[in-house]
Amino acid sequence: MSIAFIDLQAQRRRLDGKIEAALMAAVESGAYVMGPPVRAFETALAAFGQAKHALGCANGTEALALPLMAWGIRPGDAVFVPSFTFCATAEVVPWLGATPVFIDIDPRTYNMDPAHLEAAIEATLAEGRLRPRVVIAVDLFGQPADYPALKAICDRHGLKLIADSAQGFGCTIDGDHPLKWADVTTTSFFPAKPLGCYGDGGAVLTDDDDLAQEIDSYRVHGKAVAKDLVGRSFDHDPKYLNMRVGMNSRLDTVQAAVLIEKLNVFPQEIEWRMRIAARYNEMLASHVTSVPHLPTGNVSNWAQYTIEHPDRGGLAAHLKDQGVPSAVYYPIPLHLQPAYDHHPRGPQGLPVTEAKKEVVISLPMHADLDEATQDRIVAAVASYKA
Ligand SMILES: *Cc1c(COP(=O)(O)O)cnc(C)c1O
Numbered sequence: 001m002s003i004a005f006i007d008l009q010a011q012r013r014r015l016d017g018k019i020e021a022a023l024m025a026a027v028e029s030g031a032y033v034m035g036p037p038v039r040a041f042e043t044a045l046a047a048f049g050q051a052k053h054a055l056g057c058a059n060g061t062e063a064l065a066l067p068l069m070a071w072g073i074r075p076g077d078a079v080f081v082p083s084f085t086f087c088a089t090a091e092v093v094p095w096l097g098a099t100p101v102f103i104d105i106d107p108r109t110y111n112m113d114p115a116h117l118e119a120a121i122e123a124t125l126a127e128g129r130l131r132p133r134v135v136i137a138v139d140l141f142g143q144p145a146d147y148p149a150l151k152a153i154c155d156r157h158g159l160k161l162i163a164d165s166a167q168g169f170g171c172t173i174d175g176d177h178p179l180k181w182a183d184v185t186t187t188s189f190f191p192a193k194p195l196g197c198y199g200d201g202g203a204v205l206t207d208d209d210d211l212a213q214e215i216d217s218y219r220v221h222g223k224a225v226a227k228d229l230v231g232r233s234f235d236h237d238p239k240y241l242n243m244r245v246g247m248n249s250r251l252d253t254v255q256a257a258v259l260i261e262k263l264n265v266f267p268q269e270i271e272w273r274m275r276i277a278a279r280y281n282e283m284l285a286s287h288v289t290s291v292p293h294l295p296t297g298n299v300s301n302w303a304q305y306t307i308e309h310p311d312r313g314g315l316a317a318h319l320k321d322q323g324v325p326s327a328v329y330y331p332i333p334l335h336l337q338p339a340y341d342h343h344p345r346g347p348q349g350l351p352v353t354e355a356k357k358e359v360v361i362s363l364p365m366h367a368d369l370d371e372a373t374q375d376r377i378v379a380a381v382a383s384y385k386a
Helices: 008-014 018-029 036-048 060-070 088-095 114-127 147-157 209-219 253-284 312-321 351-356 371-382
Strands: 053-057 077-082 099-103 131-138 160-164 184-188 202-206 305-308 360-363
Touching (some): 008 253, 018 036, 018 253, 036 053, 036 202, 036 253, 053 209, 060 088, 060 160, 060 184, 060 202, 060 209, 077 088, 077 114, 099 114, 114 131, 114 147, 131 147, 147 160, 253 371, 312 371
Parallel strands (some): 077 099, 077 131
Antiparallel strands (some): 053 202, 184 202, 305 360
16 A cells, blocks of 8 residues: 555545534625634634634735834845745845745754844844844744744844744743744644645734734734724724735635534544654664654654665665655755745855755655654665665
8 A cells, every 4th residue: 555645635534524614604604704713713723822822824824924014124124034944034035025044954843943043134234224123933843943042032033923824823931832932933734734624724823912903904804903993983884994015814714614623633632643753763763864853841643754875865765665655854945945045144145944854855754654654654664784
């Protein structure tokens, strides 16, 4: 039987008709845009993510753009981002005319290196061309960035901190979600993410009441929200009073309906993913250069299970012959991409990112990966002789 890289059908079968029923109920309700499941899902999501507010939106990319818009990020502003990530992390910055500054990663976790961030902020201030405004940290492959260290740096320099948890949503440090440190957590419900829907979707989580209202406004064409109506009378639907230049970035009712069912089982799935990853680590450690490192106290949702191998290309071809799919995230980091290579980098460049891009390779990983299949994957890796 062929092995899936991420097996979404196994999850659907396990949920035994719940998703189909939720979808049909949403279809029959006729409330296709911002219907009751959207609010219900937002409430459940906020509770899960230890947040005061959760706001659904169209995808994980716009989830990043919404807080930047609300904070008035503009030309001349610097937004510090890792380069070893999916392009969306940096993509939203030039949308607003601001400048991404690329930061290197920690070699063991692949997440933003706080020391390099600090050096880049200081170099940016010394140069005086750009105003440091925001840091976007990514929970790469599912594990939390070093939020305590990043938050201390942001506080010292008066910067906002976004946790781009599109991959890592549900990850924790000593039981706390990234929002304990970040001003905003964003996530994506793209199907292949650990908490995915059946199309595109995203969300923004925050404890900031004012920011939550502004994001609600920006996601619906800059409509008037409660704080805009203080001392003002408008006798039509406030969505026809435009306070800001916003956009159309809503989470569909049908996707919210799917997500309610998936969120119910998500905590259990994270436990399974932790167990599957620990088993991979144990069985693979002697066969590869490095298995993933998870600092004590961290929970990862294991969006990817990523190993390092000096002959990655050879290993990938061998795995393919054995019927085992694999993937490389990310072969070209953002600071080397044609669309982004003219943007600034932290001092001394990004040597760790440039070394890791050559050796990382991700193996099949999902909550329904059974031990027999995992044994086949491990045997295929172990049988590779470069
Ligand atoms: C997937 C992803 C996004 C974007 O999410 P979409 O829903 O596809 O727009 C942003 N950041 C990271 C790190 C991602 O992996």
